[in-house]
Amino acid sequence: MSKFFDDPILNSPYDYPEMHWELLNGQPTEKIIGNRRRAEFITPIPKTKKQKQSKQQQELNLGADDGLSSENQKYDEIPIINELRSHIDEWRKWPNSSEWQVTPETARLLQHWRHHDFQGIRPFFCQVEAVEVAIWLTEVAPKSANGKKFLAHLANANAEANPEIMRLALKLATGAGKTTVMAMLVAWQTINAVRRPSSKKFTKGFLIVTPGITIRDRLRVLLPNDPESYYDTRELIPSDMAADLQKAKIVITNYHAFKLRERIDLAKGTRGALEGWRGEKMQTLETEGQMLQRVMPELMGMKNILVLNDEAHHCYREKPQPDEDEKLKGDEKKEAEQNNEAARLWISGIEAVNRKIGVMNVIDLSATPFFLRGSGYLEGTLFPWTMSDFSLMDAIECGIVKLPRVPVADNVPGGDMPKFRTLWEHIRSKMPKKGRAKAGDKEYDPLAIPKLLESALQALYGHYEKTYDLWQEAGIRVPPCFIVVCNNTSTSKLVHDYISGFERIHADGSTTLENGRLALFRNFDEHGNRLARPRTLLIDSRQLESGDALDKNFRNLAGDEIERFRQDIVQRTGNIRDGESITDSDLLREVMNTVGKVDRLGESIRCVVSVSMLTEGWDTNTVTHVLGVRAFGTQLLCEQVIGRALRRQSYDLNEKGRFNTEYADILGIPFDFTTTPVEVKPAKPRETIQVKSVRPDRDVLEIRFPRVEGYRVELPEERLEASFNEDSELVLTPDLVGPSITRTEGIIGEGVDLTLEHLEDTRKSTVLFHVTKRLLYTKYRDPGDEPELHLFGQLKRITRHWIDGYLTCKGNT
Structure with a gap:
């Protein structure tokens, strides 16, 4: 391995920078220059290894000599x-x-x-x-x-x-x-x-x-x-x-x-009447x-x-007069x-x-x-x-920030850019446009998100698992943090539910748990009980106002942390009442602000899904993975979102008097100018009713159910038959489900391959269940038209034969 990747950090964060990496056309060489880098325009993001670049990408390749001057405006700062x-x-x-x-x-x-x-x-x-x-x-x-x-x-x-x-x-x-x-x-x-x-x-x-x-x-x-x-x-x-x-x-x-x-709160009719009587417009503003x-x-x-x-x-x-062009x-x-x-x-x-x-x-x-x-x-x-x-390049060479790694290549043939680098371009037409997801609506089913988005989540999560295990082995008390930045509240809710789990509501009002597809981010245990301390947090204006993302047992189990938060408020304000009137919105904001901090309310958070709360001002040093599920209208917004992942986790110096290299892996955030989508106000949440037993007053009304030892199933006489031919074969390719290997690299430092290898251990019975379920929900699109159990059983047997036959013929998965 080259010295460039062996030791990317050149300077101590506390001393005058004495060295910098030489850049050629904005990209690093193996040469170290023995003086400080001059102030110049540098975007410390590596270029894609594919040959072609879009016009928008070419416009963003600003080097030290490009400048930003025009005939109407001189730029020479x-x-x-x-x-x-x-x-x-x-x-x-x-x-x-x-x-x-x-x-x-x-x-x-x-x-x-x-x-x-x-x-x-x-x-x-x-x-x-x-x-x-x-x-x-x-x-x-x-x-x-x-x-x-x-x-x-x-x-x-x-x-x-x-x-x-x-x-x-x-x-x-x-x-x-x-x-x-x-x-x-x-x-x-x-x-x-x-x-x-x-x-x-x-x-x-x-x-x-x-x-x-x-x-x-x-x-x-x-x-x-x-x-x-x-x-x-x-x-x-x-x-x-x-x-x-x-x-x-x-x-x-x-x-x-x-x-x-307004100094005076007047209704529209009252204001009109008073202004008509006075004969002049009332000045009620401060x-x-x-x-x-x-x-x-x-x-x-x-x-x-x-x-x-x-x-x-x-x-x-x-x-006052913007440029005409x-x-x-x-x-x-x-x-x-x-x-x-x-x-x-x-x-x-x-x-x-x-x-x-x-x-x-x-x-x-x-x-x-x-x-x-x-x-x-x-x-x-x-x-x-x-x-x-x-600059950010200076900070990277001094080790002050993490090194961002973005996709530079994948195993999808053709195309100008790695798919996971410009993720939104490939999925935007399949994502909800506005409003909260409706219960039972096929279009907004969290388990029916675009396959490319699912692959991106799984690929980045697979690398997160490895990072999580390394932190556990190192004895770090807080987990690394995975953040997802979405385009609107519909998308954020879908991604949150896919990641952490949700209750599926059926036509008869009953619910079944669909546990999160990313195990470390689940907010439910293996028995279907919601965790009192959430692992995944959904943050948007609705959550901050209502505080409904917090479990009702949170106040009890986090009593010590809440009391510390209360004392901090009293000490800051000098008012005991301020500490006594903490709302769920206050707690949720404190959870968000203390992600990655030991013995604080946000200590247990592993994943944060947000609309726009993470663009700036939200600072935690445990963010290691970022996924963008939105358009990024300006390079400024790209840098702001990536900036949430740049704060170092450790500030301990090594034997050379420098910091060790830390990385942040980033998908879906291109340094590109694209359209910024419109954010929509969230819908009013549904009212939930909690049912509890009342004892001993209503013990006489208790209903006892007999112990069931077995069931007898009587199947109808009709039988489902399946015939297979050459058209029955389905080959899973990167074009269909997204890249299975994505290479991410920073402008300096070590690269890493994001893969789906962690899915290979999935049991055949689990694959059988999900394939059968997706086939059923594809056929029964109407939420009120649910399949019968015997159809599920027969379709499951047919699917098992199909999978067994396919594996036998192909000899691989």
Whole structure:
């Protein structure tokens, strides 16, 4: 094996990157270059080994020399990042802190982050570097001619795109730890502001804006008083500075809070009558001042604050006149409108804060600070105010993230791409379009999903089984996590039921259990009883609102974890009532947020099936396998979903002072621009009634059944006969059921073959049962037209003879 696959990680995560793999046309060679990689456009995903590529794939092969400039828009941000990096490299090497041209407080923090003997995970080099960029531009750049050039570049970039505010973007790969960077920025600003109250460069007020509730909840670790505060648990500040940090005022919110709300709740008829009587339209919306008082009351008395945007690619001001050649239709147009509406609300809120209070600066953090489709800029264009870049390729070479492996070849003849790499293209016409699956509806039968999807699930699951066994042997207390990202709630429910099991409802109201087809993900035991601690979790807006994915015994069996969750809430809020009023929705969200964490509610979760909850903000370090069952409208979305699997499971250094290589295997997520499907609101769940015995009041009504010793079956006189000829033969080929061998590889590291070998041990009786059942359900499509038992028995005997004869003739399975 080549050295390229023997040792893919070249650098320590804590030191300056000294080596990188040479890339030729975006793909690695065997040559190691003895210096740091320059900032450039790289997608660390290997190309397919098949010869042909679609036009869309060819458009995505962006190399370092391709650029994104056009006649109407100049794109030249990468050189400015490399030039700034060289200045900071020289500044970092100055041995005497008195020469750094920063305050003593800043110098103390820099020395702490670089050289402190941390008991746990110390800050990565890329995290310290991102903060160094902000420090250098704030404290060092105004004192030199070279520094002023970079400040002028920032001012010009913002004057064109954000005329009311000054923004600085820091680009860090997913999994590189943006939350830690935000904590370091808060500490740097607060400690300087407390000890230098007259300086206008520093502030104690912070507004942290996120794209959703999930991320907002996760960022509570930025609050100094939080039980899991990063300042304490990660030793981010010297102990004698802790008191200064307590004076910080921090508000964490999602951008939706900036939307002006109605102050008076009036019915439509009442509003019309009042407006007719007054002769003018009633203004019942909040003013900007009232909105800010609601969102950030703690900051209203301050003059200038620092805004931190997490996942900042959602925040921009679109161009008033988009390029004429950008003509979007259908779902693409709808997606662009939704993106622009969200971006407009986000940046308008920050502008309102600037007008009413004053914004000193806005620091954007994102792994993908690119303009989105329909923004008026070329899609994928880097924000021009980006001044720091630590790419996914950099993170892979430093071992900070897992290495993604995607299909590069399969054993299906012909075709431009491996089928499992572009899975949605092959199954989209066979998947439900909208609405929840209807009971008994053949189209939505979880056991009748497309064979290619079933093969993809089985192939990826077969490799998961091996990973699960390795984790068990290694004594890891939590299981690896398998995630499925679907296009709508119908698909997510079908996949969830196929994986974990479901109750099939018959015409007479009776139910039978169809246990999950992936054994390690079943939510039912071998006796048909639902597990109190689920192994597979279905997450979408319906589940988060109703909490119906939790078993009723969950509260009892998870009492210790729930009590710990309750105490955390009380400690964070200081309100005992908040801890006492935990809803099932709160518990479900906590289960999702604690997947992969020992002694927490999500400890037992092995599989998560979701619609859109996993695109960003959901962070667990135990994800090892990802399956995409949807279209991916942009490369940005592909990178976000894959990013859920990139966080490392172990941060222990090996004897070389580096991390060991970890992998994430990914199917169904192409780096391709395709149509984004429409998400549909889920249907109202059916009401369930639980029947219990009432004792001793109704013991007299007890019904006793006799013990049955046997049955006598009387078959009808008609007899089913089967005749076989040349047309009776069915040959299972990869074209019919999907690839049986799929090769996945990362851009560096070891490859792996995903196979269906684990199905070879299936007993013949099991095959006989499923074949017979599928034949019956193919004939009896009407849910009310159920086959009789004697027909099942006769068809089963015929099928057995057919299978025995086929095996005898072919001599193989």
